[in-house]
Amino acid sequence: MKWDSTTAARNGPRFPAMGKCLLGVSRRRGGDRGALSAQSEHSAPRFLGKRQQTRRRVGPDFPIVFRWSQWKQQDYHTKLCPTPAELERFLGPISDAGVDVFDCSTRRFWEPEFQGSSLNLAGWAKKITGKTTMTVGSVGLERSNWNDDGEFSLTDSGLASLDPLIERLEAGEFDLVGVGRMLITNPQWPNQLREGRLEEIRPYSNTHLMTLE
Numbered sequence: 001m002k003w004d005s006t007t008a009a010r011n012g013p014r015f016p017a018m019g020k021c022l023l024g025v026s027r028r029r030g031g032d033r034g035a036l037s038a039q040s041e042h043s044a045p046r047f048l049g050k051r052q053q054t055r056r057r058v059g060p061d062f063p064i065v066f067r068w069s070q071w072k073q074q075d076y077h078t079k080l081c082p083t084p085a086e087l088e089r090f091l092g093p094i095s096d097a098g099v100d101v102f103d104c105s106t107r108r109f110w111e112p113e114f115q116g117s118s119l120n121l122a123g124w125a126k127k128i129t130g131k132t133t134m135t136v137g138s139v140g141l142e143r144s145n146w147n148d149d150g151e152f153s154l155t156d157s158g159l160a161s162l163d164p165l166i167e168r169l170e171a172g173e174f175d176l177v178g179v180g181r182m183l184i185t186n187p188q189w190p191n192q193l194r195e196g197r198l199e200e201i202r203p204y205s206n207t208h209l210m211t212l213e
């Protein structure tokens with residue numbers, strides 16, 4: 001597989017049509033919140049078709065990145081796959097269909113995905129599929145500012161050590177790290193880190209979304 005600046009990235013459940021197809025969800029256990037599950041036996045054939053189409057269009061050497069999250073848009077209590085076994089049933093066919101990289105969207109990279117293991121979502125995706133995975137979520141932020149109740153906090157995020165992230169990366173839990181908000185506040189963040197210009201790095205604040213400075 002060749003890596004360059006272009007990849008085909010498909011965003012899973014956030015695309016309404018693909019979300020419906022992927023989620024293919026049923027309300028179980030009396031329709032409880034958080035009791036949605038991926039009915040891969042129903043959704044997989046339609047989804048596989050989309051993946052195979054993508055692979056045909058981009059050719060054999062072009063990386064396909066699949067970005068997805070466990071929640072449903074605006075509902076962080078939903079878990080698409082509530083157990084490792086369900087995650088395996090969900091990711092297996094997608095991986096077999098030719099996805100190269102799983103971009104596992106979470107709000108806080110340090111949170112375990114399932115009880116009984118410290119692995120986060122990217123960690124589980126790698127363990128299950130053996131594919132390259134990318135983690136994301138509050139990298140460099142001490143406080144996440146993503147509130148479950150949707151409250152728009154104006155408190156700044158503080159600055160967090162990257163050591164816990166690097167430990168996981170070096171342990172091989174995942175391969176790549178996505179960074180969002182730190183780059184909104186500090187567009188030069190990777191260069192600042194590389195060059196040791198740590199004193200220049202500013203904490204993220206939601207107020208930074210309101211200006212184009």
Ligand SMILES: Cc1cc2nc3c(=O)[nH]c(=O)nc-3n(C[C@H](O)[C@H](O)[C@H](O)COP(=O)(O)O)c2cc1C
Binds near residue numbers: 106139180
């Ligand atoms: C203003 C803003 C807009 C975003 N828009 C999208 C989006 O359209 N699609 C998406 O998949 N994620 C979106 N995200 C989520 C980011 O891609 C990323 O997963 C998230 O910010 C977590 O990374 P971070 O904690 O480093 O910011 C957005 C995030 C922010 C702050």
